[in-house]
Amino acid sequence: MMSLGIQRNDQVVVIAGKDRDLKKQRRVLSVDAEKGRVLVEHVHVIKKNVRPNPQRNIKGGIAEQEAPVHISNVQLVCPNCGPTRVGHKLEGDKKVRVCKKCGNEIATKGKKK
Template identity: 75%
Template sequence: MSLNIQRNDQVEVIAGTDKGKRGRVLRVVPDENRILVEHVRMIKKNVRPNPQRNIKGGIAEQEAPIHLSNVALVCPSCGPTRVGHKFEGDTKVRVCKKCGQTLAPKKK
């Protein structure tokens, strides 16, 4: 199944404890329908020190995956929106459902 959201897209969380936060997509996990969003759903992780890799031990904060249904893609002109598709020549492009503006092209 292809996803409407790709890496480096701007998204807004529409459900959950981080509702209303916006961030950039860091990673997409299509098998699990989840994405990593920058500074959203931060968790604390215990890290063991590793002198060979210059890693100090302690408690580190990192992003946890969030389900795709809980985020909406942000259109630059009209805000959070759903995504449509249309063909421009031979290429399939993503389109904002509110204003019809073409979003960044979907990479295959």
């Protein structure tokens, strides 16, 4: 499987689609590597009809939620130089993400296994 350059809780910029805004940084909520899609906060918001469920204390109506966007439509934001492409390099036996512009390592948020 191909290694994705984007992980959960990364800061990204939407570079294509109706929510394109190169000035606003958004947070990644989840990544689906098999489908190549990411769920980004406040991007591609859709309306969903929700049925009431008294057992779960859910009120019915129209709810808004984020829908996944393709991973090619977002770009990772490097803390030093802004939106950039992501490279990988091996440091010992670990594979780390690297900014293509400045060459600095992009920190990985604590990954749980």
